[in-house]
Amino acid sequence: MCGILAVFGCIDNSQAKRSRIIELSTRLRHRGPDWSGLHCHEDCYLAHQRLAIVDPTSGDQPLYNEDKTIVVTVNGEIYNHKELREKLKPRKFQTGSDCEVIAHLYEEYGEDFVDMLDGMFSFVLLDTRDKSFIAARDAIGITPLYMGWGLDAGTHANSGACDTHVDGKENPQAKKNESLKKLGLAKEVDFCAGPKECSGPDPATIFIQNKLPDLSQTQEIDMEHSDYHLQIDVHANHKKLADSIPCAVTNKSDN
């Protein structure tokens, strides 16, 4: 496991904010003791705490496409990365990391590339060209991914200060909230929560894409009443799996 943290669209992009992100990311250090990385692009931050597995010498994160316009921070392993690299030839890779393919695949195929991944993963990808981002998780949810919205108007995604499903008796929802609180997020929304009345297994929602609105005038995001647009979409190959899990998916764009 690694620790990932991404914060996008903060009103405040001061040095203090940067220090705060580093502090938050350090709280995930127990998930990855081998490397700490941070990429800042204007008011967007992607941080990584690495437990090095594939290519320990050069695979530190965040990772990039060739011209570094696409940035990605990943927890997990992409099992078919060699095959995907072949498909992407003649692109130049900067590392031997299994996760670097994610940035290149997005550039080549757009968001649909998620269905090409075989593995256990959660990642956040930022396209700096239009400041859109994708947060995605494997369909089974082997790796954790949580999202919340801060009072700083930032959108936060992280791999959690503690893991869910430690044992069957734990309440995963309670654990998620606890995890977000540990990260100091003032206002939390669990993006993958199913309908309130449903107490089924952990949902398999895996994909979020969001184009950041102009947040400069916004003090706080009110998900119910603002025009902040959030789209959650389950990708084709994962849909079958998601459908087989009762109450697995909340498609907020349908609400």
Ligand SMILES: NC(=O)CC[C@H](N)C(=O)O
């Ligand atoms: N621990 C992880 O999540 C590993 C990330 C990545 N696959 C690496 O080897 O560095």
